[in-house]
Amino acid sequence: MAMGILVLSVGELITKVMGYKEGIVGNISHIFKHTVYLRTVHDDLVCVTSHKTKGPMNLNVKGIDFGGVKPHDPVYKDDLTLRIGDLSISTKDAPIYRSNRDFTRTDGLCYRVLSMANVLSSLDLKGSIIDSESFFFDAFSQRIRKVTLSSAKMDAGGLQSAIRGLVGLGSGATPSGDDFVAGFLFFLQATGGKEILADLKFAIDNETSWHSRKFIEYAQDGLVVEPVENLAVGLLSGFESELSDYIQALLALGHSSGIDAAVGVVFATTYGKEKEYCEDLLSKFRFRP
16 A cells, blocks of 8 residues: 655756656666655656755655665655655645746855855864865865866866866765856856856766756756755855755755765855965865966
């Protein structure tokens, strides 16, 4: 007998999946303790999770045991219900999460970014992009420096090449380099739109895992989880009173995914900026040449 699951929130991308015709709509791509990734027949990513983090691709549910779910298990759709093994997840009448944020820039952005950089660089997060003892740190340092200098010069070709060098770099289900790229591209999209990203769209093929590729693709379209979006809004508009809340929400994303994406957001502010600002930012994270 199927076990009904209470749905707390449905990301806007999930509504697209629920519009598929009935039958098999995909399969299980990856399984974590509190989350499973579904890969649909149209190459969409659905994150079914009992974590509270909302996002366009997230289907938030109340307390769920994925113990009986296996990789490659088929996922069925019946009307507005997804069925995974013995689990039945109905999205009928569930609240839809949509992003309608204002990314208006206000004075003091660079000051706020440097303040955030001080906080982020002080975190002791092993295996993250800011872990100076990580096996990957020298590679991150060199490649983020290339990204920063190309960004400052508004060199689309150099920036695209530098960004590609970070894709797939690092360990974990979503490598730190991918998280950085997602945060970086999202902030550029949010603040510059098509004018900045017109020459930066690129296919990621087999350079990283499928789900990590999807997160980067979504970020290029301005779609990220809520804590990353909140950080971008805070940096643009002023957030001093909410700084600790932002950090805590980012720390809750994966092992270091939230913080790695936050570093990407921070470095996206170097677009068109003077060299002194860029070097100051790089030095705060000890990203050496």
